Amino acid sequence: MRKIRAFVFRVLGMFRRTQLDREFDEELQSNLEFDIQDGLRSGLSPAEARRQALLRLGGVQAAKEAHRERRSLPAVETLARDVVFAVRLMRSQPAFSAAVVMTLALGSGAATAIFTAVDQVLLRPLPYAQPSRLVHIGALREGTSTAFSYTANFASFRDGNRTLSEIAAWMQFGANVIHGESSERVLGGLATRSLFDLVGVQPVLGRLFTTEEDAPGGPPVVLLSYAFWRDRMGADPSVLRQNLVLDGQSHTILGVLPDGFRVPNRFGGSAAEIWIPFAIQGRRAARGEILAHVTGRLRDGVTLEQASLDLDRLKMKLRSGISYRVVVTRWQDEVAGPLRTPLLILSAAVAFLVLIACANVANLQLSRAASREREFAVRRAIGAGRGRIFQQLLTESLLLASLGGMLGGLLAYAGKNLLTGLLAIRVQAADVALDWRVMLFSSTLTLATGVVCGIAPALHLQFRENLSGALKAMARGMTEGITWRRFRSALVVGEVAAAMLLLTGAGLLVRSFIELRTVDMGYRAGNILTFKLELTKSKYKDTRSQAAYFGQVLEQVGRLPGVQLASLAQSPPFTQYTLTLHQAVIDGLPPKALPVRANVITPDYFRLLDIAVVRGRDASSSDSFPGAAPVAFVNETFARLVCPGGECLGRRVQSWSTGRDWLTIVGVVRDVRTVPGREAEPEVYGLYSQFGGTHATVLLSTVGDPLAVAGVVQRTIAAIDRTQPAYDPETLEQSMSGYLKQRRARMMLVVVFASAALLLGAIGIYGVLSYAVKRRTNEIGVRMALGAEQRNVLGMVLRSGCNLVIAGIAIGMALSFPLMRFLASELWGVRPNDPATLAVVAALLTGTGVLASLVPALRAARIDPIQSLRCE
Amino acid sequence: MAAKSDVWQGTLALMVLRTLETLGPMHGYGIARRIESTSGDLLSVNYGTLYPALLKLEQEGFIASEWGESENKRKAKFYRLTRAGRKQLAKEEREWQRTTTIMNRFLGTAEDPA
Numbered sequence: 007m008r009k010i011r012a013f014v015f016r017v018l019g020m021f022r023r024t025q026l027d028r029e030f031d032e033e034l035q036s037n038l039e040f041d042i043q044d045g046l047r048s049g050l051s052p053a054e055a056r057r058q059a060l061l062r063l064g065g066v067q068a069a070k071e072a073h074r075e076r077r078s079l080p081a082v083e084t085l086a087r088d089v090v091f092a093v094r095l096m097r098s099q100p101a102f103s104a105a106v107v108m109t110l111a112l113g114s115g116a117a118t119a120i121f122t123a124v125d126q127v128l129l130r131p132l133p134y135a136q137p138s139r140l141v142h143i144g145a146l147r148e149g150t151s152t153a154f155s156y157t158a159n160f161a162s163f164r165d166g167n168r169t170l171s172e173i174a175a176w177m178q179f180g181a182n183v184i185h186g187e188s189s190e191r192v193l194g195g196l197a198t199r200s201l202f203d204l205v206g207v208q209p210v211l212g213r214l215f216t217t218e219e220d221a222p223g224g225p226p227v228v229l230l231s232y233a234f235w236r237d238r239m240g241a242d243p244s245v246l247r248q249n250l251v252l253d254g255q256s257h258t259i260l261g262v263l264p265d266g267f268r269v270p271n272r273f274g275g276s277a278a279e280i281w282i283p284f285a286i287q288g289r290r291a292a293r294g295e296i297l298a299h300v301t302g303r304l305r306d307g308v309t310l311e312q313a314s315l316d317l318d319r320l321k322m323k324l325r326s327g328i329s330y331r332v333v334v335t336r337w338q339d340e341v342a343g344p345l346r347t348p349l350l351i352l353s354a355a356v357a358f359l360v361l362i363a364c365a366n367v368a369n370l371q372l373s374r375a376a377s378r379e380r381e382f383a384v385r386r387a388i389g390a391g392r393g394r395i396f397q398q399l400l401t402e403s404l405l406l407a408s409l410g411g412m413l414g415g416l417l418a419y420a421g422k423n424l425l426t427g428l429l430a431i432r433v434q435a436a437d438v439a440l441d442w443r444v445m446l447f448s449s450t451l452t453l454a455t456g457v458v459c460g461i462a463p464a465l466h467l468q469f470r471e472n473l474s475g476a477l478k479a480m481a482r483g484m485t486e487g488i489t490w491r492r493f494r495s496a497l498v499v500g501e502v503a504a505a506m507l508l509l510t511g512a513g514l515l516v517r518s519f520i521e522l523r524t525v526d527m528g529y530r531a532g533n534i535l536t537f538k539l540e541l542t543k544s545k546y547k548d549t550r551s552q553a554a555y556f557g558q559v560l561e562q563v564g565r566l567p568g569v570q571l572a573s574l575a576q577s578p579p580f581t582q583y584t585l586t587l588h589q590a591v592i593d594g595l596p597p598k599a600l601p602v603r604a605n606v607i608t609p610d611y612f613r614l615l616d617i618a619v620v621r622g623r624d625a626s627s628s629d630s631f632p633g634a635a636p637v638a639f640v641n642e643t644f645a646r647l648v649c650p651g652g653e654c655l656g657r658r659v660q661s662w663s664t665g666r667d668w669l670t671i672v673g674v675v676r677d678v679r680t681v682p683g684r685e686a687e688p689e690v691y692g693l694y695s696q697f698g699g700t701h702a703t704v705l706l707s708t709v710g711d712p713l714a715v716a717g718v719v720q721r722t723i724a725a726i727d728r729t730q731p732a733y734d735p736e737t738l739e740q741s742m743s744g745y746l747k748q749r750r751a752r753m754m755l756v757v758v759f760a761s762a763a764l765l766l767g768a769i770g771i772y773g774v775l776s777y778a779v780k781r782r783t784n785e786i787g788v789r790m791a792l793g794a795e796q797r798n799v800l801g802m803v804l805r806s807g808c809n810l811v812i813a814g815i816a817i818g819m820a821l822s823f824p825l826m827r828f829l830a831s832e833l834w835g836v837r838p839n840d841p842a843t844l845a846v847v848a849a850l851l852t853g854t855g856v857l858a859s860l861v862p863a864l865r866a867a868r869i870d871p872i873q874s875l876r877c878e
Numbered sequence: 879m880a881a882k883s884d885v886w887q888g889t890l891a892l893m894v895l896r897t898l899e900t901l902g903p904m905h906g907y908g909i910a911r912r913i914e915s916t917s918g919d920l921l922s923v924n925y926g927t928l929y930p931a932l933l934k935l936e937q938e939g940f941i942a943s944e945w946g947e948s949e950n951k952r953k954a955k956f957y958r959l960t961r962a963g964r965k966q967l968a969k970e971e972r973e974w975q976r977t978t979t980i981m982n983r984f985l986g987t988a989e990d991p992a
Binding site: 008011016032034041043044065 | 905906907908910911924925926927929930933934936937938939948950952953954955
């Protein structure tokens with residue numbers, strides 16, 4: 007208690023320095039007076055009294071010193087003084103400080119971002135009990151491991167295994183869901199009861215379905231995800247008595263799952279909003295080779311190999327005869343799997359970046375320490391011990407390191423979006439968040455690099471100076487061997503080469519991206535809105551009802567204001583739904599084995615997308631009339647590859663629907679790329695009136711902004727049949743951007759790395775040159791005294807800078823020839839050794855190098871020869 | 879004449895408290911002289927050791943200071959004992975007595991239980 011009181015007073019004492027000093031002076035003065043008084047009283051003469059009093063007063067300075075130490079916290083005061091000095095020093099050298107801070111920020115930011123991802127994806131165990139015993143059961147087929155098992159195997163696995171204590175299965179599906187008045191398309195999950203037990207999840211409302219209920223013929227029930235319950239049902243606690251209609255079948259709501267429930271897999275985990283019992287699939291599952299995720303928990307003492315063998319002997323044969331093997335892996339590894347290699351590569355790249363950053367900081371600090379030799383000599387002369395100087399240097403380094411670390415943290419936070427964009431499909435964005443472990447890692451890293459790289463060079467010089475005191479003048483020119491200088495230059499040249507490589511790669515990727523973005527797709531994409539429709543099979547059983555419904559949709563939607571044309575297509579551009587035939591059968595010709603895309607459209611499709619008809623005629627509404635002759639259209643590639651002489655008109659192609667009718671080819675249309683970067687494949691178009699189908703994309707061309715009519719269109723379609731909601735509204739432009747999103751993220755990542763490398767290279771050049779200039783101050787002074795002009799000196803420094811840059815560019819260019827080939831799979835429309843890109847990058851680097859050399863060069867040119875010669 | 883020894887840090891605080899109890903409020907010079915004379919001039923008190931002790935006592939609340947006037951109308955900073963200081967003095971006196979008693983037992987004439 008007393009100690010605290012004393013401490014508080016000492017803290018306060020820090021702020022009253024001048025006042026306390028003054029008071030103490032007065033007190034000492036009055037003490038002196040009293041002493042003199044006493045002396046006078048005991049008979050001494052005034053002069054003698056004064057002399058004796060002064061003697062007794064003794065070391066005034068020592069007394070004041072002792073007073074100062076006790077009345078405040080001297081350690082804190084020195085620290086505060088050091089910090090103030092460090093700040094002032096920083097501000098007086100803005101270029102240097104900015105360089106160090108930015109370098110540290112880059113290194114620390116990149117390291118933090120990567121560490122976050124690595125931690126989240128690779129290091130953190132799954133958040134379930136005993137995660138190391140949780141396994142994933144997949145199939146190894148033709149050398150690739152799949153994330154799925156065959157559902158027909160599941161029953162055998164479940165009943166016959168000897169190595170698992172629990173086993174569960176789940177998969178995703180889509181359904182048209184009706185609740186009350188609203189209908190929408192919902193992503194759902196099928197799961198065995200054991201899945202919820204495996205991950206240890208308890209509902210927040212209601213209950214889970216039991217294992218008995220999860221059997222063929224069991225009651226139709228459904229569990230809601232928390233988000234679904236909150237957003238669609240307003241978190242109403244009375245949902246338990248209500249029903250959801252899924253694809254025409256009514257399901258009783260049994261319970262609500264907790265917020266954030268998601269089952270992890272290598273594709274980012276389930277996004278299901280509703281869950282129904284696995285066995286509801288019924289016969290389809292038992293018969294088919296339908297794929298599902300299967301996970302389980304190992305029995306104690308069982309290894310993965312044992313489990314693999316155990317389950318492998320229970321597997322069934324595939325109808326297609328392809329052989330496969332059942333493989334049991336750790337669930338953790340399965341989730342992280344495809345990300346492991348890219349993340350490790352990224353980590354290596356970032357580690358490399360951090361090393362370069364450290365080297366840069368060390369370089370810069372060395373350069374600055376060299377110019378402060380005088381300052382340190384003076385400090386030591388007035389009594390600063392080595393510990394004191396060390397403390398001061400430490401404070402300066404810590405200040406820079408902290409700033410660098412904070413900036414790095416901001417960079418990492420911003421870069422988080424880039425990373426999640428890259429890993430987007432695999433990892434949910436919420437997972438890759440920054441948390442305290444990462445913060446700890448990053449601050450430790452920054453402080454360590456900042457401090458070590460900051461202090462080491464300075465101390466190196468300091469202690470060296472101690473030894474070579476007498477030889478100081480001579481030693482100055484040779485305090486470091488030629489090897490150190492060469493090493494540092496080589497380091498900078500390496501940085502420039504690395505920057506050259508990365509910039510070239512970035513340049514190539516950017517050009518590819520632009521090419522892809524602007525490539526001619528074969529259709530016009532502007533102002534086109536798309537919707538998906540998935541008809542409930544139980545309601546629309548045959549072609550007639552399907553065609554009738556679609557006809558109504560087109561008619562109603564086509565009449566809406568703002569809509570020019572409306573059409574349907576089964577596989578429009580960017581669709582996930584593709585049907586590929588293995589052969590083309592032309593009447594009178596042997597079947598031609600080649601992959602052919604089969605598409606189903608309505609007559610306005612080609613007009614809507616501006617797909618030109620090169621031969622024959624366009625589709626017309628009369629082709630859709632009942633009883634019309636069955637027709638088909640093909641694209642140019644099909645005509646070229648399949649029909650003799652490229653003449654397809656009038657020939658008949660075999661339909662791929664169950665009837666195997668013959669369709670007459672009446673038109674040949676221009677090729678259309680389904681996605682950018684892929685060449686057109688042979689494609690044949692049939693009509694919905696002929697084929698029917700339950701899946702369709704509605705395409706609309708609009709007058710103005712397509713999204714503006716989206717709501718009206720959805721409502722119109724809902725008005726026709728409430729149970730069939732139109733979902734996934736998207737413009738074709740958006741589909742294009744979405745498709746390119748991953749590629750764009752990869753490109754941005756390389757661009758970011760390249761920019762970082764460029765910046766670091768520039769800082770490196772600056773650092774090396776400014777140190778060289780400081781070291782050669784005398785020499786420059788002599789040169790100028792002997793007649794060199796300012797511009798000669800300027801040119802000299804610039805030239806040494808350019809030498810470094812050119813050497814780096816040359817090495818980088820040489821390396822780019824073999825290395826850029828690795829990028830070839832990513833490139834489009836541009837060669838890996840594209841000379842234009844190389845030239846632009848080289849120019850950019852040269853320009854940056856010149857700029858970086860300019861500051862030290864100008865400083866050198868402004869050296870006053872008299873000053874420099876005097877500062878011997 | 880035996881050399882004057884510098885006074886030990888820990889006991890100086892006790893001496894200051896005792897001095898202030900005896901003399902009442904006193905300035906720094908007076909305290910120093912009083913301690914010296916009480917010790918029979920065997921101790922020498924310099925301000926470098928006295929003032930840290932005074933500061934510590936004041937920060938811990940055992941003494942209080944204020945500027946006042948001496949008999950000769952001279953401005954001086956006077957220190958006085960607080961109530962807490964009195965209690966602390968009593969406590970430390972007791973402890974010091976106990977320490978010396980124990981030490982005397984050890985260092986006194988050894989009685990040999992022959």
